[in-house]
Amino acid sequence: MSAVSRPTSTDVARRAGVSRATVSHVLNGTDHPISEATRQRVLAAARDLHYAPNASARALRAGRSNIVLLPMPRSGSLPGQDVFLAHLGRELAGMGLDLLLHGDHTASGVEGARMWAELRPAAVFLDTSRGTQPAVALLRQAGVQAVLLSGVPAGPYAPSVPIDPSAVARVATRHLLSQGHRRLSCLVPGGEWAALAERRFEAVVEAAQIENALVERVDCSLAVSSIAPAVARWRNPAHRPDAVYAYNDEFALMLIYALREAGLDVPRDIAVVGSGNQPLGAILRPTLTTTHFLVPDLAHAVASSLRRLLDGRELDPALAAAVQPRLIVRESA
Amino acid sequence: MSAVSRPTSTDVARRAGVSRATVSHVLNGTDHPISEATRQRVLAAARDLHYAPNASARALRAGRSNIVLLPMPRSGSLPGQDVFLAHLGRELAGMGLDLLLHGDHTASGVEGARMWAELRPAAVFLDTSRGTQPAVALLRQAGVQAVLLSGVPAGPYAPSVPIDPSAVARVATRHLLSQGHRRLSCLVPGGEWAALAERRFEAVVEAAQIENALVERVDCSLAVSSIAPAVARWRNPAHRPDAVYAYNDEFALMLIYALREAGLDVPRDIAVVGSGNQPLGAILRPTLTTTHFLVPDLAHAVASSLRRLLDGRELDPALAAAVQPRLIVRESA
DNA sequence: CTGTTAGCGCGTTCAT
């Protein structure tokens, strides 16, 4: 009734009175003809023993597993990345692929690639910064069928998902410019936000230059006191920007709150745009104009692209749209 | 220079002029005595070829992989779960373990266990609801060394992390009671929040009963209009609760906003508590009293516990503290 | 047609 240990195909074969080869044929539904009676006996034996084929043995034989490897980012994660992971895992599951989160400590470039190669994953999805050319080459040589890069600039040596976390800032800025605003300001939080904040600030400056708009930089943190000096300055109309890009929705809501406390009205005195489409932004008044990525769409497009790469096809065309940030115009700008 | 295909230990052996056995000894640092000269030749050969041992072959031989399998929840995830995943992955990485997110579609109980068993993971961390006794038994039989359950009630047949996502509601309610509030109200959002909201509501009712406090139930959604009737009713002091548990911080901030619009002051007229410790809660005035889990601590304790189970030890004692929700008292209650 | 034999894939480990 109960096997002493993990049952193997040998156990199933013995119990069904057939050879291991027959067990394999039945369980994998190959085209090899097997009599219905035998089929049923094998199936019954497998069920009785709670047989589960050994994925390692299968992967060893096949030369590859059905694992999608995702080396985790070394430092703090990007906004929405956690949600992305959960979505990606679910999407891949529907395609018979498992998502392996590989939190590597040491690794970068080739160093990391060697570690990732050990798992002989079917596919690897990694950031452009670590997917250097030699790293990609090593993965390919190790038999990884699909190497998909994430981020810009995209290397020419591997397909990539050209997603740019600072693109939301560009779209937000364009919106502000289209509304006629020319005196802009940009919140640039430090600390855990510093890296992304710098990039978004640069994106704002770049977009503003096209219209010869100037951008005031406001370094800050997630505390009202950090933006108090700026807000105080802005009480004087002569020193006041037309609009502020607030880095993200949390900072935007904080800013709106601080402005109101200072007697300034949003959007009449100052327009404000955030990023991330946080639920609260749609609720508190003035409701928040924001830019964001459609994370579920993105996860779907990435999963689909990985599947297609494994099938020898090209990226999912839907990817192009999925990496575009969306603008949601509400009351604040 | 470049191998045609993924190099194996045979390739390394050939290049170094030794046997595969020697390669294995050198690369794994066994106690087997190897001359330094040979050691260096093997190491050099491995490096030159970019050799990465095949994890499948190793796992096959060893009978187990170094994978920690985490079957993903089918439906919408719990708050903070995404963050938990990212943390857990990083923690496990530091212990030489890989986190495999298995998004199973079909599976529950034994059905799922068979799928999970295929990977011969070193450990499985899964929700109590799916970690039924037969499922756990099957995993054990498949050679899984550590099966850790998550959630309450904890089965006696496997170690578990007794975390209860509704515990934050209990702690919040106790705080309100300790402040002398006896007429309570509880927001119960439907839709994607319904499942957890019901449990938190029950937790509030239970905690309130101890002090013979009554709890008004306010069904709602994440829109001001959904709580408008309740807020309107509360303008009459005779119908007004002393305090509200708002399900989470988003709902709490929305409620505070709606109350202010209605001319009610928080906390003077009504106290409000949320859950989740969202950054904005500490910023907007009145600042928000909240209850939450220390997710990073939890991830650390879980990872550490898994490691210990694999080493044949008991759970990390720190787990007990990590599953306790924390109360952060601010201005709103 | 139906089922079996044999050997591969790759790293580890015991006995020589």
Place this chain on the structure above:
DNA sequence: ATGAACGCGCTAACAG
């Protein structure tokens, strides 16, 4: 320091 066998599933070739 090495030959040989092992762990487990898959599949090409082969025998009734």
